[in-house]
Amino acid sequence: MAKNVLLNVTGSISCFKACTLISLLTKNDYNVRVIATEDALKFVGKASFEGLSHNKLETSMFDNDDPIAHIHLAQNWADLIISYPSSANTINRLACGLSDDLFGAVCLANNFNKPLLIAPAMNTQMFRHPSVQESLKKLEQWGAQILPCGEGELACGTTGVGRLLEPADVFEFIKKALEK
Ligand SMILES: Cc1cc2nc3c(=O)[nH]c(=O)nc-3n(C[C@H](O)[C@H](O)[C@H](O)COP(=O)(O)O)c2cc1C
Numbered sequence: 362m363a364k365n366v367l368l369n370v371t372g373s374i375s376c377f378k379a380c381t382l383i384s385l386l387t388k389n390d391y392n393v394r395v396i397a398t399e400d401a402l403k404f405v406g407k408a409s410f411e412g413l414s415h416n417k418l419e420t421s422m423f424d425n426d427d428p429i430a431h432i433h434l435a436q437n438w439a440d441l442i443i444s445y446p447s448s449a450n451t452i453n454r455l456a457c458g459l460s461d462d463l464f465g466a467v468c469l470a471n472n473f474n475k476p477l478l479i480a481p482a483m484n485t486q487m488f489r490h491p492s493v494q495e496s497l498k499k500l501e502q503w504g505a506q507i508l509p510c511g512e513g514e515l516a517c518g519t520t521g522v523g524r525l526l527e528p529a530d531v532f533e534f535i536k537k538a539l540e541k
Pocket residue numbers: 370371372373374375398399400401447448449450451452482483484487
């Protein structure tokens with residue numbers, strides 16, 4: 362049976378790569394629903410996420426056709442949850458257990474029962490910041506799978522760690538996590 366992938370996209374310049382990942386997933390018969398943060402939508406629009414996923418974009422717990430979307434998405438719909446790209450802000454928020462937005466509430470309601478994959482993407486100094494490193498460590502100890510970052514040229518013009526993993530590589534991580 363087709364697996365359900367719940368994809369969180371956040372406000373990173375690499376957000377456009379989520380479109381390629383959605384396309385890869387749907388072409389390989391995965392069902393995809395996208396939860397975008399408010400800032401993700403400053404980089405890529407609703408029409409792209411909806412058109413590629415063939416599903417309505419999820420943005421809010423309150424302005425939602427499902428009155429209890431965070432519980433149903435986490436506990437009934439998703440087989441796997443992934444944050445791609447995952448911003449420093451979202452990583453730190455998740456590590457604090459905040460649930461004042463849809464994705465935070467989904468992660469709390471999931472409580473690591475289904476695989477949670479996090480693919481960080483940010484400037485090297487942001488990635489090396491103690492808050493981000495400690496949050497990643499904490500999330501991993503709680504049960505999340507932290508995906509590796511690539512190294513190389515970053516959008517800000519510097520070179521180093523913090524580059525978002527390419528969609529084809531993430532696709533392999535998703536496949537493996539769902540096989541377990
Ligand atoms: C052009 C631009 C590019 C950005 N790229 C990143 C990024 O790659 N990673 C990151 O952590 N933050 C990045 N930011 C900052 C985030 O958008 C900001 O921290 C935002 O509050 C993240 O919110 P979210 O996690 O709710 O999506 C960028 C901001 C701008 C203006």
